Amino acid sequence: MIKVLIAEDKRLIGEGFKFIIDSDNEIEVVGLALNGYEAFELCKLHNPELVLMDLKMPCCDGIEGTKLIKSYSSDIKVLVLTTFDDDDIVAEALKNGADGYILKDINAEKLIATIKGTSKGLNVIDESVYQNIVNRFNQTDNKKPEYALTEREIKLIELVVCGKSNKEIAAALKITEGRVKNIITSILSKLGLSDRTSLAVYAVKNKYINKRFNYD
Template sequence: MIKVIIADDQEIIREGIKYLIEQDPEIEVLGVAGNGSEALELCETIKPDVVLMDIVMPEVSGVESTLLIKEKYPDIKVIILTTFNHDENISKALENGADGYILKDIKPKELILAVKSAASGLRVLHKDAFPSIVKKVSDQRKMSLIQKDELTNLLTPREIEIINLVVDGKDNRDIANSLFISEGTVRNTISLILKKLNLRDRIQLAVYAVKNDIG
């Protein structure tokens, strides 16, 4: 059973989210909070697996609360669930240790999947938020620690082509259609790339690619 806490300053939102995700028999909401401070207190007593965290709340914001929770309980997964798709909010939340950032227009089944994915250790990010992450890294590009020619030797032309499509925010189906290959081939290739570069997921891959000017 995945234990969840919902933090949102609007009761109707909290109850709506609770109702939706508890339609899945593997998820149980053990507490709700009206601000970031209450969320931290619930984490201390309940020790949930996942916290669904709004950003704009009184007293302590979701971004601040994420930092406090992750500092004390790094194993608790925090997903930012908000209506705001601002570059600064996204980057700050992820810097503070958030395990995901999704928008409230997400479909119920996708929300349930996001909770399960985070609980299993995967990072989740709303498709509309992905370009913001890449843009911010691009704007703040640092000197690469690895020479570009070394990366070119490490990666095949097809792998670099797929990386560029990941940076563009394309999902596996889009990439497969663009390159006229199967989705399975795309998944396998991305897994191989992650292993080669010692990265965890496609978000890290996109950030890494922009920082190192892969393309």
């Protein structure tokens, strides 16, 4: 059973999502929060596998809520849910550890599939938002020189795109977490990138990996 926590300041919308999610016999909603801090506190109480996180909330928004939850447990997946297809907001949420981003007009069937996919480690981003990030990346990427990446670096990038934490990457590659951080820093410097989000987009765009953020 996948335990899901919903963070949404509008109770009616939150209850609507709860009704849809609870209709699937593999998923259970364990709590409803009205802001990011409440979501953080409920995570400590219920330890859900996934948090469905609205971005625009009072007191503590979804961006800060994501940061709090990920600082508590990197294993809890955070799926950002909003009506705003603003790539700046998306990038900020992803930098704080969000595992995916979908718009509120998503249909029920795809919402269920997205929750299941994210809980299994897939990074899910709405197609229109993904394209915005790619287009933005392309505007500056033409000036970047091409560098060859080692086999280990490519494997590490693949794990980053899969949403793995530094601890999980270290275990998979049989190296220390400190070494993982150093390799990521080196890759970002080598490619002239600023964060994991731009690194993941670079990897997909340049076909270092075949996996894509969007999930159907």
